[in-house]
Amino acid sequence: MKNFDNLKNDFERARRVVILACTVVVLSSLLLIYLIIDPRLSAFKNAAPQSEMVDIPLDNDNNDTIENGIHVRTGFVDAPGMIETVQNCTNCHSSKLVIQNRMNAERWKATIQWMQETQNLWDLGKNEEVIINYLVTNYPPKKKGRREGLGDIEWYTLKE
Numbered sequence: 001m002k003n004f005d006n007l008k009n010d011f012e013r014a015r016r017v018v019i020l021a022c023t024v025v026v027l028s029s030l031l032l033i034y035l036i037i038d039p040r041l042s043a044f045k046n047a048a049p050q051s052e053m054v055d056i057p058l059d060n061d062n063n064d065t066i067e068n069g070i071h072v073r074t075g076f077v078d079a080p081g082m083i084e085t086v087q088n089c090t091n092c093h094s095s096k097l098v099i100q101n102r103m104n105a106e107r108w109k110a111t112i113q114w115m116q117e118t119q120n121l122w123d124l125g126k127n128e129e130v131i132i133n134y135l136v137t138n139y140p141p142k143k144k145g146r147r148e149g150l151g152d153i154e155w156y157t158l159k160e
């Protein structure tokens with residue numbers, strides 16, 4: 001009888017070990033599947049190129065509304081060449097990046113060329129001239145006067 005009890009205990013112990021092992025395997029498989037599926041944690045999240053697209057909400061009712069001479073959706077000044085500029089210059093980055101820059105025609109052209117050479121900006125064809133004219137007319141370099149002469153200064157001596 002004693003032998004039989006021992007055998008039963010061994011069997012019971014083995015059964016527990018097997019159940020525990022199975023549970024561990026199942027749980028880690030579930031965790032692995034979760035890690036692969038969850039986009040925030042996915043081990044493959046760097047496989048797809050991350051783009052810096054800016055979402056401009058598409059509101060078809062007033063997609064191109066102009067208010068007070070400003071294209072509401074992008075903030076561009078309403079002037080000849082605006083639509084070409086909206087269509088070609090807001091695909092990759094916000095219109096703000098364009099608007100906050102002030103350049104003369106050469107520098108606008110150079111910026112466009114730089115984007116074409118390094119950022120996959122397409123050939124603008126005939127629109128290039130239209131866009132550069134629009135930009136240099138509406139976003140020319142800010143005229144800076146000479147700064148005022150310094151006056152009323154307390155000079156301090158440099159210590160050695």
Ligand code: HEC
Pocket residue numbers: 085088089090091092093097098101111112115119120121122131135
């Ligand atoms: C194919 C994508 C793409 C398009 C289309 C595009 N750009 Fe850009 N542009 C970029 C990238 C990328 C940068 C760099 C952004 C950054 O530095 O965060 C950039 C930067 C700029 C800058 C800032 C340059 C600087 O020196 O900081 C200006 C100004 C600009 N773009 C104007 C334009 C204008 C004008 C157009 C339309 C002719 C245009 N972009 C269309 C990709 C594009």
